Amino acid sequence: MKKLVLAALVGVLATAPVLAQDVATGDPQAGETLFKRCASCHAIGENAKNRVGPYLTGVYGRVAGSGPDYNYSNAMKEHGATGAVWNDAELSAFLENPKGHVPGTKMAFPGLKKPEERANVIAYLKTFSPDAAQGAAAGAPATGAAAPATAPAAAPAQ
Numbered sequence: 001m002k003k004l005v006l007a008a009l010v011g012v013l014a015t016a017p018v019l020a021q022d023v024a025t026g027d028p029q030a031g032e033t034l035f036k037r038c039a040s041c042h043a044i045g046e047n048a049k050n051r052v053g054p055y056l057t058g059v060y061g062r063v064a065g066s067g068p069d070y071n072y073s074n075a076m077k078e079h080g081a082t083g084a085v086w087n088d089a090e091l092s093a094f095l096e097n098p099k100g101h102v103p104g105t106k107m108a109f110p111g112l113k114k115p116e117e118r119a120n121v122i123a124y125l126k127t128f129s130p131d132a133a134q135g136a137a138a139g140a141p142a143t144g145a146a147a148p149a150t151a152p153a154a155a156p157a158q
């Protein structure tokens with residue numbers, strides 16, 4: 001009996017790192033399908049426009065709440081003012097529970113509870129922010145890549 005349990009445990013442990021790696025990498029194609037849940041509010045791609053939410057082209061590596069010509073909630077602007085940059089960790093925390101991570105955000109989305117779904121969507125977002133994504137992957141400080149994006153945030157909202 002004991003041996004069986006042990007064998008089962010070893011099996012679980014052996015597959016765990018593989019799973020973790022898949023989650024960390026994410027599949028942009030699966031993310032594209034998932035993005036349909038975001039597309040009612042967010043556009044992405046060349047010439048994308050702000051809708052209910054800001055367009056998400058180039059969002060990866062950018063300071064939170066700093067997209068051009070979008071009227072963010074004060075909560076999101078304050079989140080950006082604390083230095084929050086949309087890297088893997090920030091995006092994952094926000095997409096898991098938007099109102100839990102940025103209390104007062106006007107993003108009315110319940111969240112993606114599955115880690116692999118978040119990883120896939122993030123991988124998809126990265127394909128529209130290639131420079132920033134590469135920098136972050138190489139361990140370069142994401143704030144460097146995001147710095148120019150802070151300028152439009154200084155423009156008066158409205």
Ligand code: HEC
Pocket residue numbers: 034035037038039040041042052053054056059063064065066067071072073074075076077086095104105106107108109112121
């Ligand atoms: C019901 C509409 C809605 C849906 C659905 C939605 N969002 Fe949002 N999203 C918003 C709004 C509105 C904001 C601006 C939040 C604020 O200013 O507080 C936002 C903000 C964001 C931001 C921060 C952008 C920035 O420039 O700082 C990201 C990233 C984001 N959304 C990603 C997603 C992803 C990925 C999905 C799908 C999994 C999604 N959103 C689904 C409405 C939505």
